[in-house]
Amino acid sequence: MFKYKCLNPIAKVGLDLFSDEYERVEEFAEADAVLVRSASVHDLELPDTLEAIARAGAGVNNIPLDKCAEKGIVVFNTPGANANGVKELVIAGMLLAARDVIGGINWVQKEKENPDITKATEKAKKAFAGNEIEGKTLGIIGLGAIGVKVANAATHLGMNVLGYDPYISVDAAWNLSRSIKHIKKVEDIYSECDYITIHVPLTDGTRQMINQDAIDMMKDDVVVLNFSRDTLVDEDAMLSALENGKVKRYVTDFPNPKVANAKGVLVIPHLGASTEESEDNCAVMAVKELVDYMENGNINNSVNYPSCNMGVCSSVSRVAINHRNVKNMLGQFTNMLAEADVNITNMVNKSKGDYAYTLLDLETGVNKEVIDKLRAVDGVLKVRVIKK
Numbered sequence: 579m580f581k582y583k584c585l586n587p588i589a590k591v592g593l594d595l596f597s598d599e600y601e602r603v604e605e606f607a608e609a610d611a612v613l614v615r616s617a618s619v620h621d622l623e624l625p626d627t628l629e630a631i632a633r634a635g636a637g638v639n640n641i642p643l644d645k646c647a648e649k650g651i652v653v654f655n656t657p658g659a660n661a662n663g664v665k666e667l668v669i670a671g672m673l674l675a676a677r678d679v680i681g682g683i684n685w686v687q688k689e690k691e692n693p694d695i696t697k698a699t700e701k702a703k704k705a706f707a708g709n710e711i712e713g714k715t716l717g718i719i720g721l722g723a724i725g726v727k728v729a730n731a732a733t734h735l736g737m738n739v740l741g742y743d744p745y746i747s748v749d750a751a752w753n754l755s756r757s758i759k760h761i762k763k764v765e766d767i768y769s770e771c772d773y774i775t776i777h778v779p780l781t782d783g784t785r786q787m788i789n790q791d792a793i794d795m796m797k798d799d800v801v802v803l804n805f806s807r808d809t810l811v812d813e814d815a816m817l818s819a820l821e822n823g824k825v826k827r828y829v830t831d832f833p834n835p836k837v838a839n840a841k842g843v844l845v846i847p848h849l850g851a852s853t854e855e856s857e858d859n860c861a862v863m864a865v866k867e868l869v870d871y872m873e874n875g876n877i878n879n880s881v882n883y884p885s886c887n888m889g890v891c892s893s894v895s896r897v898a899i900n901h902r903n904v905k906n907m908l909g910q911f912t913n914m915l916a917e918a919d920v921n922i923t924n925m926v927n928k929s930k931g932d933y934a935y936t937l938l939d940l941e942t943g944v945n946k947e948v949i950d951k952l953r954a955v956d957g958v959l960k961v962r963v964i965k966k
């Protein structure tokens with residue numbers, strides 16, 4: 579029996595994929611596996627029993643990835659599963675910034691008891707007029723699952739699209755419309771675009787990426803959209819730029835006390851992935867990842883451990899070892915098994931950064947003594963007997 583805990587509500591269609599072998603628990607401390615959306619895991623004490631955390635979503639800055647890796651806890655996310663939901667809201671954000679639709683709707687609410695509202699509308703509407711986005715230039719920083727979808731959709735709306743991503747994946751490049759101009763220097767995005775949207779993960783390298791220097795390079799009346807994370811933008815610099823008219827609108831999906839009431843900022847309450855479709859997609863992908871890891875030891879879409887897939891075990895037993903990426907680990911494991919007279923029928927050893935993972939299929943079962951010896955190897959972080 580596996581125990582799982584949901585730190586946020588997770589769509590039923592995903593949770594229904596757990597078989598009777600899984601029990602939902604209320605206590606984090608009891609969980610073997612955890613499902614989470616944006617709740618912070620940083621301040622939680624990670625129980626020794628915890629094997630895996632699946633983020634039903636893209637951003638993993640709410641999870642202490644290294645701390646988890648160090649405890650042999652594999653962290654997954656669900657790449658692309660909510661990208662369409664975000665793409666649609668980014669397009670909406672551009673349209674809401676281009677014309678004062680929200681100001682107009684608020685005006686109607688104020689005038690709703692006015693019997694002459696029809697006539698008054700025709701006088702008042704010029705205050706809410708704006709521009710069209712067709713023919714304008716959109717710059718996209720980060721061409722991953724979301725950036726690519728935004729880029730392709732914007733070209734269909736008649737925008738000129740410039741894209742910047744020095745680490746673009748082959749898959750993303752294949753999916754990108756050929757009409758998108760590949761930009762090699764991010765400065766060119768800043769200086770050439772009427773709309774700029776940022777779709778990169780929050781890391782120490784991207785924090786405050788849109789800073790005063792970046793804003794200084796932008797065209798007057800630029801619209802900046804941030805559906806990634808608030809701290810990617812120096813919001814003090816952004817508010818000054820709105821104040822002095824350099825930036826026309828800042829559209830953000832991340833309310834905080836600084837922007838919530840600031841003039842010129844359109845603040846959406848983190849709704850990018852809050853569609854039934856995205857929530858379902860993320861939940862299904864996250865649960866499948868957890869089940870495959872718990873039952874087969876396979877790792878798909880982990881952000882702190884390497885991908886590793888040996889399918890379903892057809893040998894007598896399978897052992898999974900999470901360990902540091904240092905030399906001679908495999909040699910020690912195979913020697914120990916040979917000494918115990920256990921034959922290896924299949925194995926995979928993969929690494930990602932400082933961490934590695936070894937899956938071993940064995941011709942016979944292994945006793946506790948061998949498992950304890952494997953656990954005692956310097957650099958081993960976790961050993962799991964997947965199949966006895």
Ligand SMILES: NC(=O)c1ccc[n+]([C@@H]2O[C@H](COP(=O)([O-])OP(=O)(O)OC[C@H]3O[C@@H](n4cnc5c(N)ncnc54)[C@H](O)[C@@H]3O)[C@@H](O)[C@H]2O)c1
Pocket residue numbers: 635636637638657658660661664719720721722723724725742743744745746747750777778779780783784805806807831848849850851852
């Ligand atoms: N508002 C929401 O509800 C919502 C929903 C999903 C994702 N997000 C945020 O959006 C981010 C992106 O999501 P995604 O699904 O597109 O992720 P992704 O991993 O598919 O794409 C991120 C892209 O950013 C690129 N990148 C990284 N550093 C860069 C840099 N310095 N300059 C340019 N490009 C860089 C990567 O190469 C990658 O292609 C997530 O990390 C998350 O923070 C928000």
Ligand SMILES: O=C(O)[C@H](O)COP(=O)(O)O
Pocket residue numbers: 615616617634635636637638660848850851852
């Ligand atoms: O990174 C993400 O996937 C988004 O920010 C969505 O977060 P949510 O699952 O809390 O809506």
